Amino acid sequence: MKHVHIHTKAPYDVLIERGLLDSVGALIGRGLGVLRIALISDETVDRLYGERVEHSLRSAGHRVLRLTFPGGEENKTLETVACLQRAMLEGEITRSDLIVALGGGITGDVAGFAAATYLRGIRFVQIPTTLLAALDSSVGGKTGVNLMGYKNQIGAFWQPSLALCDPSVFATLTEEQYADGMAEAIKYGVAFDRGLFEMLYADHDIEEVIRRALTIKGDVVSADERDEGVRALLNFGHTVGHAIEKLTEHEFTHGQAVAVGMIVATRGALxxxxxxxxxxxxxIGCITYRGLPNAVIATTEELISAMRSDKKRAGDEITLILPKRLGECCAERVPMSDLSKYFQI
Ligand SMILES: NC(=O)c1ccc[n+]([C@@H]2O[C@H](COP(=O)([O-])OP(=O)(O)OC[C@H]3O[C@@H](n4cnc5c(N)ncnc54)[C@H](O)[C@@H]3O)[C@@H](O)[C@H]2O)c1
Ligand SMILES: [Zn+2]
Structure with missing residues (x-):
């Protein structure tokens, strides 16, 4: 079993192994004892894996309240959180109990925010079931929901007590969903770890990819839990990526947009x-090999205008994450008026 220790103020472990889903009950019990557990998933993941995880939890002696919500960004809302929390209250979940978030990034964000705000905060465990959630959202403690169509407008920093990752669940993802997560792996490789990037070019051991990526994320997050400094480096490819998501009206998925964003940022850095x-x-070779798009579908003017509304923008400046060489990047504050020098498409 692979293992990453996250050195946040309240530290926690990530365990990575195929087949882990059948031992989550024992693994959770090892650190936290026997508990009453609210097991939260979207309806799709519940149908695929809910039964198995509930069985594993019950076999270890835990009592389980299995809760679902309809997936999708449109349901990543305060209403969904309130609905889950009402069910938790009715199910007598108390301060000493636990939430288990079983699902993709949306489930992790929703269930994590429910954990952060229920009784002023109860413990929660992340069990990511998308590659994106395994590589990114399950570690770092950002939880939250959308408000009036604005993404992650309401939220809290709330670290999980444990993250359990079973890569065998990726078998039920579509190729597009898997490739979406790969964009984040490429991001970690280019911005922090040349060896990781080189692994992605060839056939790779996905458990090792996740271990290396989360080691990087864990180090960055521990140094800057509240996203006030170095954590910005994790946004490589994302400033342009968010602009592309917006310009394509989300026809480009997050990973597809980040892939193009990394190419544009690297061109700018050069x-x-x-x-x-x-x-x-x-x-470009790696991005193409991984089934992600490599062509910019917008003009420089369109990109810059979409970047003007980036929420990471501060006054008339924006922070760009630029690679210095493969495996190393830097953050640069750039006046909006200079952006066209960087991004000539
Ligand atoms: N908190 C963070 O640090 C952080 C970081 C990155 C992204 N996010 C958030 O994560 C969300 C995107 O995450 P996502 O792409 O995982 O989305 P998601 O949770 O919606 O999952 C994508 C789809 O895959 C389905 N699914 C999940 N696991 C499956 C499996 N094993 N087999 C088959 N289908 C499965 C889900 O039901 C859903 O339909 C966004 O809301 C984003 O804001 C958060
Ligand atoms: Zn991302």
């Missing part, structure tokens, strides 16, 4: 002399 090594062909 043009402006930040990048001392031209690895653009390798980056």
């Amino acid at each position: 043009r402006m002399g930040y990048c001392r090594e031209n690895f653009l062909d390798d980056l």
Whole structure:
């Protein structure tokens, strides 16, 4: 079993192994004792894996309140959280009990926010079932929901007590969903870890990819739990990526948009002399190999105008994450008026 220790103020472990879903009951019990557990999933994941996880939890002696909500961004709302919390109150979930978030990033965000705000905060465990959730949202403690169509407008930092990752569940993802997660793996490789990037080019051991990616995320998050400094580096490819998601009206998935965002950011870094090594062909090769798009579908003007409304923008400046070489990046504050120098498409 692979293992990553996250050194946040309240530290926790991530355990990674195929087949782990059948031992979640014992693994949770090992650290936390026998509990009453609210097991939260969206309806799709509940249908696929709910029974198995409930069985594992009950076999270890836990009592289980199995709750579902309809998935999708449109249901990542305060109403969904309130609905789950009402059911938790009726099911007599108390301060010493636990929430288990079994699902993708939406379930993790919703169930995590429910945990952060129920009785002023109860413990929760992340069991990511998408590659994106395994590589990104299950670690770091960002929880939250959308408000009036604005993404993650309401939220809290609330770290899980444990994250359990079983890569065998990725078998039921579509190719597009899997590729979406791969964009995040490529991001960690380019921005932090050349060895990880090289693994992604060839056939890879997904457990090792997740271990390396979460080791990076864990180190960055421990240094900056509340996203006030170095955590920005995790946004490589995302400033342009968010603009592309917006311009394509979400026809490009998050991972597809981030893939193009990484190419655009790397081109910008090369043009402006930040990048001392031209690895653009390798980056485009890896992105293409992983089934992600490699062409920019917007003009420079369109991109910049979409970036103007980025929520990470501060006044008239925006922070760009630019690679210096494969495996190393830097954050640069750039005036909005200079963006066209970086991004000439
Ligand atoms: N908190 C964070 O740090 C963080 C980081 C990145 C993204 N996010 C959030 O994560 C969300 C996106 O995550 P996502 O892509 O995992 O979305 P998601 O949770 O909606 O999952 C995508 C789809 O896959 C289905 N699914 C999940 N696991 C499955 C499996 N094993 N087999 C078959 N189908 C499965 C789900 O039912 C859903 O329809 C966004 O809301 C984003 O804001 C949060
Ligand atoms: Zn992302």
